[in-house]
Structures are given as C-alpha cells and as structure tokens.
Amino acid sequence: MTAVATLSPRPARPLGYLLAAAFLALVVVAAVCAPLVTPFEPDAVDFAASLAPVSPEHLLGADQSGRDLFTRILYGARTSLVGPLLLLAIASALGVALGTLAAWHRGWVDAVVSRVTDVMYAFPGLLFVVLIVAVFGNGMTTAVIALGLAYAPTIAKYTRSVALAECGKPYIDSYRVQGMGGLAICVRHLVPNMARSIVGYLVVLFGEGLMSLATLSFLGFGAQPPSSDWGLMVKEGQPAIVQGAFLPVLVPGAAIALVVVSFNVIGVRLADRMGVRGT
Amino acid sequence: MIRKLAGVLATLLVTSFVIFGASYAAPGDPVTFLAGGKENLTPEYLAAVRAQYHLDDPFLVQFGRWLGDAVTGDLGRSTQYNDQVGDLLAARLPSTLGLVAYAAVLFVVFGIALGVLAAVRGGRTDAAVVAGTTFATSVPPFVVATVLISLFGVRLGWFPVMGGGSLWHLTLPAVTLALGALAIISRVTRQAMVEQRELDHVTVARASGLAERLIVVRHVFRGALGPIVTMCGLVTAGMLAGTVTVETAFGLSGIGSLLVNAINTHDFPVTQAVLLLMVTAYILVTTLVELVQPLIDPRARRST
Amino acid sequence: MLLSVEDLTIEAGGRRPILREVSLSVGKGEVVGLVGESGSGKSTIARAVLRLLPQGATASGRVLVSGVDVLSMSPAALRDLRASQVSMIYQDPRSSLNPVRRIGDFLTERMVHTLGRPKAEARARALELLAAVGMRDPELCVRQYPHELSGGMLQRVVIAAALAADPALLLADEATSALDVTTQAETLALLRRIQAERELGMLFITHDLHLAAAYCDRVHVLYAGTVVESRPAKELFADPRHPYTAGLLACTPELGDPRPIRPIPGRPPSLDDAFTGCPFAPRCPHASAECDTWQPHPLTVAGGSAACRLVEA
Numbered sequence: 001m002t003a004v005a006t007l008s009p010r011p012a013r014p015l016g017y018l019l020a021a022a023f024l025a026l027v028v029v030a031a032v033c034a035p036l037v038t039p040f041e042p043d044a045v046d047f048a049a050s051l052a053p054v055s056p057e058h059l060l061g062a063d064q065s066g067r068d069l070f071t072r073i074l075y076g077a078r079t080s081l082v083g084p085l086l087l088l089a090i091a092s093a094l095g096v097a098l099g100t101l102a103a104w105h106r107g108w109v110d111a112v113v114s115r116v117t118d119v120m121y122a123f124p125g126l127l128f129v130v131l132i133v134a135v136f137g138n139g140m141t142t143a144v145i146a147l148g149l150a151y152a153p154t155i156a157k158y159t160r161s162v163a164l165a166e167c168g169k170p171y172i173d174s175y176r177v178q179g180m181g182g183l184a185i186c187v188r189h190l191v192p193n194m195a196r197s198i199v200g201y202l203v204v205l206f207g208e209g210l211m212s213l214a215t216l217s218f219l220g221f222g223a224q225p226p227s228s229d230w231g232l233m234v235k236e237g238q239p240a241i242v243q244g245a246f247l248p249v250l251v252p253g254a255a256i257a258l259v260v261v262s263f264n265v266i267g268v269r270l271a272d273r274m275g276v277r278g279t
Numbered sequence: 280m281i282r283k284l285a286g287v288l289a290t291l292l293v294t295s296f297v298i299f300g301a302s303y304a305a306p307g308d309p310v311t312f313l314a315g316g317k318e319n320l321t322p323e324y325l326a327a328v329r330a331q332y333h334l335d336d337p338f339l340v341q342f343g344r345w346l347g348d349a350v351t352g353d354l355g356r357s358t359q360y361n362d363q364v365g366d367l368l369a370a371r372l373p374s375t376l377g378l379v380a381y382a383a384v385l386f387v388v389f390g391i392a393l394g395v396l397a398a399v400r401g402g403r404t405d406a407a408v409v410a411g412t413t414f415a416t417s418v419p420p421f422v423v424a425t426v427l428i429s430l431f432g433v434r435l436g437w438f439p440v441m442g443g444g445s446l447w448h449l450t451l452p453a454v455t456l457a458l459g460a461l462a463i464i465s466r467v468t469r470q471a472m473v474e475q476r477e478l479d480h481v482t483v484a485r486a487s488g489l490a491e492r493l494i495v496v497r498h499v500f501r502g503a504l505g506p507i508v509t510m511c512g513l514v515t516a517g518m519l520a521g522t523v524t525v526e527t528a529f530g531l532s533g534i535g536s537l538l539v540n541a542i543n544t545h546d547f548p549v550t551q552a553v554l555l556l557m558v559t560a561y562i563l564v565t566t567l568v569e570l571v572q573p574l575i576d577p578r579a580r581r582s583t
Numbered sequence: 584m585l586l587s588v589e590d591l592t593i594e595a596g597g598r599r600p601i602l603r604e605v606s607l608s609v610g611k612g613e614v615v616g617l618v619g620e621s622g623s624g625k626s627t628i629a630r631a632v633l634r635l636l637p638q639g640a641t642a643s644g645r646v647l648v649s650g651v652d653v654l655s656m657s658p659a660a661l662r663d664l665r666a667s668q669v670s671m672i673y674q675d676p677r678s679s680l681n682p683v684r685r686i687g688d689f690l691t692e693r694m695v696h697t698l699g700r701p702k703a704e705a706r707a708r709a710l711e712l713l714a715a716v717g718m719r720d721p722e723l724c725v726r727q728y729p730h731e732l733s734g735g736m737l738q739r740v741v742i743a744a745a746l747a748a749d750p751a752l753l754l755a756d757e758a759t760s761a762l763d764v765t766t767q768a769e770t771l772a773l774l775r776r777i778q779a780e781r782e783l784g785m786l787f788i789t790h791d792l793h794l795a796a797a798y799c800d801r802v803h804v805l806y807a808g809t810v811v812e813s814r815p816a817k818e819l820f821a822d823p824r825h826p827y828t829a830g831l832l833a834c835t836p837e838l839g840d841p842r843p844i845r846p847i848p849g850r851p852p853s854l855d856d857a858f859t860g861c862p863f864a865p866r867c868p869h870a871s872a873e874c875d876t877w878q879p880h881p882l883t884v885a886g887g888s889a890a891c892r893l894v895e896a
C-alpha cells in the first residue's frame with residue numbers, strides 16, 4: 001500500500017476550511033435525517049421515472065430504474081461515510097498498537113513490524129486489498145477489513161515516529177522510575193499524549209480511505225446491490241452514459257469528490273495546526 | 280549492490296509467498312477454492328486441480344513448484360477461460376503497457392511543466408497549480424473516468440466511448456490514469472525547485488552574470504532532477520495497479536480488467552498470476568529507480 | 584577609482600538599516616580590507632556591489648564601478664558587470680559549487696553561457712586557470728565533481744572561476760574562513776600573488792583585524808552597518824583611533840604581546856537594536872552621556888577617518 005498524503009504545501013485559507021466543515025456537517029445531518037429530508041425510499045423502483053432529469057420532484061434526477069438520485073445519495077452517505085470510519089478504526093487500533101509496541105520495545109519487535117510493513121508496501125495501490133477480497137469474497141465487510149489491514153502499516157509507521165519522539169521526553173522516564181509497568185505507561189500516558197497528532201493524521205487519511213473504499217465498490221468488490229454506496233452508484237450508472245444521461249454517474253461522483261476535497265482541506269489545516277508530519 | 284539485489288529477491292520471494300499462500304487462507308478446502316468454488320465439480324476435475332497444484336505435497340514443496348513454474352512462464356490454467364494463464368496475460372499485456380506508457384508520457388511532461396511553472400512564476404500561477412493539484416488528488420480515477428466519458432465521449436463526441444486499440448481510444452483512459460500522477464509530480468517538482476532555488480551555488484551563478492533562464496535550467500532544475508526522477512519512477516511503477524480501475528471504467532481489455540473479472544468469477548489462477556506480475560513489475564521498477572540515482576547525483580556514486 | 588561606494592544605505596525593514604551611509608573605495612591594484620563582527624554588514628556591502636540586495640530591501644546612495652552606478656544600471660549592463668568586471672569569492676567553497684556539475688562546467692559556464700565564447704576556447708582557458716591557481720592535474724580536475732575535492736582545492740577552483748573573465752575587481756568575502764589554518768595561509772598567498780600579477784583591485788572581507796592589517800593596504804572597520812574607522816593598515820594597527828578598533832585589536836592576542844586580552848563586553852547589535860547616538864555606546868569603555876545623542880560621522884584623523892566623538896575633542 002502506498003499512501004500519498006494529499007497535503008498541500010500551504011495552509012488552507014480559513015474560509016475554505018469553514019466551507020468544508022459546514023459542507024461536511026450538512027452532509028452528515030442530511031444523511032442521518034434522510035427519511036425526513038426526502039419522501040422517497042432509496043430502492044423504490046419506478047420505471048416511469050427512468051432517467052428522469054432534474055425536476056422539483058426528483059431534485060437530482062433518477063437512475064435507470066427510476067430510483068431518486070437525491071434520496072440514494074443521502075442514504076448512500078451512510079455507508080460511504082461509515083465505511084471509511086470503520087476501516088480507520090480497525091487500522092488505527094492495529095496501527096497504534098503495533099507502532100507503540102515497536103517504539104517501546106525497539107529490537108526484534110520493531111524489526112518484525114517493519115518487515116511486515118515492507119511486504120505490504122511491496123503491493124502497489126490497492127493490490128493487497130484486492131488479494132484479500134479475492135480470497136475471502138466480495139462484500140462490504142471484507143473490503144472494510146481488508147482496507148483496515150492495508151492502512152494499519154501506514155498508521156503504525158506514523159505512530160512509531162511520534163512515539164519515539166514522545167518516549168524521549170523526561171516524563172516517561174519519571175513514570176518508569178516510579179515503578180510503573182510498561183503497558184500501563186503506554187496505555188495511560190503515551191497513547192493519550194499522542195492522540196492529538198494521530199487524530200490529525202487520521203483526518204488526513206479519511207479522504208483517502210473514502211476514495212479507496214468507493215473504488216472497491218466501483219470495481220464490484222465492496223458494497224453490493226441494492227446498496228446505494230456512492231462508488232457502487234457510479235458503477236451502476238455507467239451504462240446510462242451512452243444514453244446521454246449523465247446524472248446517475250455525475251451525482252455520486254460529485255458527492256465523492258466534494259466530500260474528499262472537504263476532508264483534505266480540513267486535514268491540511270489540522271495537520272498544520274497540530275504539526276502532523278506528512279508521509 | 281549485492282546486498283540490495285539480495286534484498287529485492289527476498290522481497291519478491293516473500294510477496295510471491297503471500298500471493299501463493301493466500302489460497303490456503305480461504306475458508307474451506309483449497310481444492311474447491313482453486314477450482315473456482317463452483318458447486319457441481321466432478322471428482323475428475325477436482326483430481327486434475329489437485330494434481331496441477333500438487334496439493335498432496337507438503338506446503339513448501341507446493342510453493343516451490345508453483346514458483347518454479349511461474350518463473351518458467353507456466354502460470355497454470357484459467358478456470359474461467361480454460362486457457363493457459365500465460366496466454367491470457369500475453370494477449371492483454373500490450374494494451375495495458377501501451378496505456379501505462381501513454382499515461383507516463385502525459386504525466387511526466389505536463390506534471391513537470393506545471394511544477395516548473397508554479398515554482399518559477401510564483402504568485403497566482405503557483406496558487407492555481409497548488410489548488411488544481413489538491414483537487415486532482417481528491418477525485419478518484421473512476422469518477423474522473425466517468426466525467427471524461429460523459430463530457431468528451433458522449434456530449435462532445437470527440438473520443439470513442441468504449442473499446443480500445445488506437446491511440447485515440449487510449450487518450451481518455453491515459454488522461455484519467457495520468458491525472459493523479461500529474462498532480463503528485465507537479466507538487467514534487469515545485470517543492471524541489473523551491474528548495475534548490477535557495478541554495479548558495481544558485482546565487483553564485485547569478486552573481487556570475489548567468490541569465491535567469493539558464494540559472495533555472497542549469498542549476499535549479501538540474502538540482503531538483505533527483506527527487507523528480509525518483510518520484511516519476513515510483514509513480515510509473517504504481518501505475519500498473521492503477522490500470523485495474525481505469526480499464527474497468529473504460530471497458531478496456533487489459534490485465535487490469537482481467538484481474539477484476541478473474542476476481543468476480545473466482546478465477547484464482549488468473550488472479551494470482553496478474554497480482555504476481557504487477558507486484559514483480561512494481562518491485563523491479565522501484566529498484567531500477569534506485570539504481571538510476573547515481574547517474575543523476577554524482578554524490579550517490581560513492582556509496583555504490 | 585575602480586570601486587567607489589558613496590553613502591550607501593540599505594534598509595530591509597529592521598528597526599535600523601543594515602547599512603548606514605557607508606563610503607569606501609578600492610583603486611586598481613589596491614587591497615582594501617573590510618573588518619567587522621558577524622552581522623555588521625560586510626557581506627551586504629560586497630553583494631551590493633553586484634546588486635544582489637536582500638529580499639525587499641531599498642538602497643540609496645551610489646555604488647560606482649569604473650564610474651558607472653551599479654544600483655541604477657540596465658539589466659544588460661548589470662549582467663555584463665557581473666560576468667566580466669567584478670568577481671566574488673565566497674566563504675564556503677563547498678556550497679558555492681553546484682554539487683551535480685563537474686568542475687569544468689563550473690569554470691566554463693560563465694565564459695560559454697554569458698560571454699558566448701566557444702567551448703573549446705573556454706576549456707583551454709579553464710585548464711590554464713587551474714594551473715595558475717596551482718592545481719596539480721587540471722585535466723583530471725575538470726572532470727571531477729565538487730565532492731571529490733578538499734575544501735582548499737575547491738577554494739582554488741572558485742578563485743580560478745573568479746578569474747575566468749579577467750575581472751578588474753575581486754570581492755573576497757571571508758574567502759579563507761572555512762579552511763583549515765595551513766590551507767588558509769596557502770590560499771591567502773595565492774590570492775595575493777594573483778592580485779599582484781594582474782593588478783586587481785580587491786575588497787578583502789574578514790573578521791580578523793590582525794589579518795586585515797597584515798594583508799591589506801587600507802582597512803575599513805564596520806560596526807552595526809556603519810564604517811567607524813578607515814585608515815591605512817599600518818597606522819590603524821599601530822594607533823587605532825576608534826574605541827571599537829582598539830577593542831578588536833585587544834581581544835585577539837598576538838604572539839609575544841605582553842598586553843592582557845580584553846574581550847569587548849556586550850554582544851554585537853542585531854537589526855532590532857536601534858540607536859539614538861553612537862551605536863557603539865553600550866559597549867564603549869569611553870562612553871559618556873553625550874555619546875547617546877552624538878550623531879556619528881567620519882572625522883579626519885591621521886591618514887583617514889574615524890567616527891568617534893573623542894576624535895573631535
């Protein structure tokens with residue numbers, strides 16, 4: 001896995017940051033309150049409305065089966081946002097544990113962690129994830145777990161560097177002198193003190209995780225029909241392009257792009273503020 | 280040098296082991312898995328699969344044989360197409376390599392040009408390039424693909440929508456594949472040039488009356504070349520994996536779309552072969568990039 | 584006069600100017616020393632001669648090279664000045680050369696790309712210059728990269744490059760500070776020989792007043808961006824008239840000198856230190872209340888000038 005952090009070299013303007021935050025908040029609220037916002041069901045087929053254009057009834061048009069795109073986007077936001085959240089939870093649980101362990105013990109633990117990381121980095125792009133999906137079968141669960149595993153080394157590497165710096169500080173030694181055990185120091189003091197910069201880093205990774213997951217769904221490895229995951233919506237909307245109907249792909253595509261851009265704008269600013277180092 | 284090669288071989292060995300061993304991690308009997316997981320398998324067919332993979336041998340022996348076969352070009356038989364996997368790959372590889380080459384030319388030329396422009400011009404141009412590249416890295420390639428197809432393929436009708444073959448057919452896919460890479464390269468170029476510009480020897484060159492254009496070419500850009508070439512190499516190496524999405528989005532027949540089909544049809548021999556090919560190519564190209572470094576930076580020659 | 588700096592003031596947004604009304608001159612075949620603590624503005628003067636001003640700085644006064652004002656000349660004339668009239672030698676030879684280009688490239692770049700000489704001619708000239716600065720194997724040297732040479736050898740290369748276009752004026756900005764002592768002596772001797780042979784004017788910048796006094800014809804002492812004393816080297820050394828010069832002489836010991844070492848108290852002023860009167864007042868052993876309001880200006884003393892109120896009295 002290669003993770004290219006999309007850090008811009010300059011701090012984003014506060015205006016962009018506010019816009020991004022407001023947009024994301026709007027998306028989250030709309031997704032949570034979807035049933036209140038729209039009268040349709042996400043998988044209510046209505047062939048009369050097949051490929052309907054933008055209208056007061058269908059705010060963003062409808063797909064081939066006449067399903068309302070606006071509705072599907074809102075419901076799809078649930079999977080499309082919760083998915084990356086879960087995969088980052090898995091990745092950070094693993095990654096923070098391994099990274100802290102490697103930094104704390106050095107020696108062979110460190111060596112093993114970095115060897116495993118090297119092997120995973122030898123798979124370019126999403127290929128490691130693809131291998132796992134190939135073995136364990138398609139589906140959102142596999143995709144999320146596989147991506148979680150794939151992102152773990154990146155987070156482990158980052159945590160290790162932060163932890164190494166943190167371990168050098170005197171307070172750690174003073175706890176050791178007081179006779180506190182290694183595990184207790186790590187869990188009670190080390191990890192909480194690193195939390196800020198790790199969370200900042202996770203925000204930077206969120207956009208990337210969302211893109212990866214959507215890509216898997218687009219390839220058919222992730223979310224399965226009738227889910228309205230955004231990646232899957234693009235996949236299902238593709239045949240309509242040749243009929244001249246662009247909304248079924250452009251609407252979910254734009255949703256992905258806007259959300260990822262927003263996360264990157266926020267991530268860059270957080271990274272700036274918290275001194276998160278890029279990879 | 281020897282150590283480096285040994286390291287590369289070790290990485291290749293371990294990754295191929297991971298790819299091979301993955302079939303054992305699958306739930307259920309490896310035979311059914313390797314046979315494509317279909318329900319109505321005849322005992323004869325299963326026996327054939329068992330024999331092909333030497334499933335009755337010890338695990339490491341199986342791996343050795345599989346790897347030996349793979350190295351000599353025998354990648355097994357596809358469960359889906361009933362063809363030699365090697366033939367399937369050979370038929371599709373040229374189109375994929377063509378796509379990668381096309382995209383590589385695009386991103387190298389335009390990525391470096393944009394980066395240089397941003398660094399030299401500064402001000403608004405710089406801000407525009409930075410904003411543009413931030414956006415470009417935030418849009419996944421499959422979305423770019425659908426937008427390009429909608430706009431240039433269907434709405435304007437400038438490019439054929441599906442299928443491959445000619446350079447013309449490959450243009451939209453190549454642009455899609457190149458876009459993210461272009462953003463990364465222009466960032467790296469810009470950053471490296473800004474760093475080089477601050478160095479003393481650039482001022483020395485300026486103090487000797489050298490024209491600004493020559494200072495940029497002979498000193499600033501020349502000094503930035505190391506990181507630029509490295510990044511171009513790494514990005515190109517990763518591009519083979521990128522074809523998985525792009526070929527699928529454009530309906531091109533290449534090894535990327537072959538991999539997707541193989542997975543969706545549980546054709547594990549093909550999956551293994553494509554993965555092995557992509558990973559090997561990636562490792563080899565990244566190694567090559569390291570080996571070229573001394574040509575660009577004489578200071579690196581001492582250590583090799 | 585080859586070089587004549589008149590009332591040069593350079594401001595870059597600090598609380599005081601980097602340079603304040605600096606005047607100095609260098610004639611043909613003359614070696615003029617410029618001495619001062621770190622941050623006093625020595626390099627800024629040298630760079631101003633090539634119109635390499637700090638970012639966002641404004642300059643007033645004049646910098647005349649062979650009678651033409653560098654600060655107001657056209658870009659084409661400026662390129663010509665940099666290429667063929669004035670050459671600079673820098674403190675750190677290693678960072679003066681592009682690490683990824685050969686020594687030969689460094690030497691011929693100016694001749695080929697700025698002066699438009701044929702490559703072969705430039706190459707022959709490069710070999711000749713390398714021999715002149717005492718490189719043992721010029722043929723090998725032009726094919727080498729900077730990291731393959733020692734600091735002393737690199738400084739010879741830099742000196743050779745400075746001579747490439749037969750300049751009339753050399754600016755040596757702490758040209759030997761980064762070298763070890765024996766190499767320093769060799770390089771100094773080489774510079775002096777070349778300067779004498781070619782009758783070059785040289786502005787020799789150093790923070791070592793003893794060296795300047797031994798090496799130069801005339802010496803300007805710089806403090807906080809102002810010239811505090813300008814005298815012939817011998818007179819300056821024998822009878823310093825500005826307390827700062829005297830302090831500098833007292834704080835660097837000479838072999839066999841019976842006088843005790845007395846470092847100048849306090850620290851060199853930064854750009855954030857503004858002055859109402861004499862800038863040296865906070866550190867001056869002779870300072871009195873009037874010094875805080877006395878506007879320093881050069882006062883005539885034997886052989887030159889000094890900017891101290893006590894000279895007036």
Ligand SMILES: Nc1ncnc2c1ncn2[C@@H]1O[C@H](COP(=O)(O)OP(=O)(O)OP(=O)(O)O)[C@@H](O)[C@H]1O
Binds near residue numbers: 601619620622628638
């Ligand atoms: N580009 C710049 N922008 C703003 N201030 C600058 C710039 N360059 C130099 N200065 C300031 O100008 C002052 C004089 O610097 P200068 O390099 O001329 O000193 P110097 O006498 O050569 O010192 P040194 O012995 O360390 O070389 C310093 O205070 C420095 O901070």
Ligand code: SF4
Binds near residue numbers: 865891
């Ligand atoms: S003017 Fe006053 S403070 Fe300045 S050097 Fe002379 S005596 Fe010292």
Ligand SMILES: [Mg+2]
Binds near residue numbers: 627
């Ligand atoms: Mg200096």
